Amino acid sequence: MELSELTVRSFAELLGSKASAPGGGSASALAGSLGAALAEMVNAVTIGRKKYVDYQEEAQAGVEKGARLREAFLVAMERDTDAFNAFSDAMSLPKETPEEKEARTAAMQSALELCIESPLHMMELSLEAVKLAEEMLGKTNANALSDLGVASLLLQTAVQGAWLNVLINLGGLKDEEKARAYRTRGEELLNDTMTLPHDVYQKIVNAL
DSSP, rough: OOOOGOOOOOOOOTTSSSOOOHHHHHHHHHHHHHHHHHHHHHHTTTTTGGGGGGGGHHHHHHHHHHHHHHHHHHHHHHHHHHHHHHEEETTTTTTTTTHHHHHHHHHHHHHHHHHHHHHHOOOHHHHHHHHHHHHHHSSSOOGGHHHHHHHHHHHHHHHHHHHHHHHHHHOOOOHHHHHHHHHHHHHHHHHHHHHHHHHHHHHHHHHH
């Protein structure tokens, strides 16, 4: 069964168990999905409200974008666990002969790249979702303003958590050129994303 099909309780219990996966990466993706879902909901409760008649098209677009991001994060959650499992499988390969050692190392390096690319993709999704939350300020149902604030917090958790998962896997990558490229991309995404959730949250706090 996929992680996204588990009950909330079952997922939390699995996360708290000795099982190596799911872990922080999957939890970060789930946080992102919840943040996107809240942004989706805030737009949904804006549709049909006379007070926001000028923003109906934007609200509808926000619902659709939030729904797409919500699902994309859930897919990323599955892929993150799959990447970790691929690395674990690679580590279990035989290493008795030089040929086996070479094959094992190659498999581990390939899996490591997946373990880096997965959270980088989460960071890309987080940036897109945070921009959506920022665009919604002042254009959506004020009664759900606190929900939008929670969305910004969850998305900040998603991007920071994903970055930690990039960093912990970068150290094992032998291809230094690829490692530098991954790090540069991650730092760019982090810089682009980190200030926005805080700004959105603070503006909401000031408005409440």
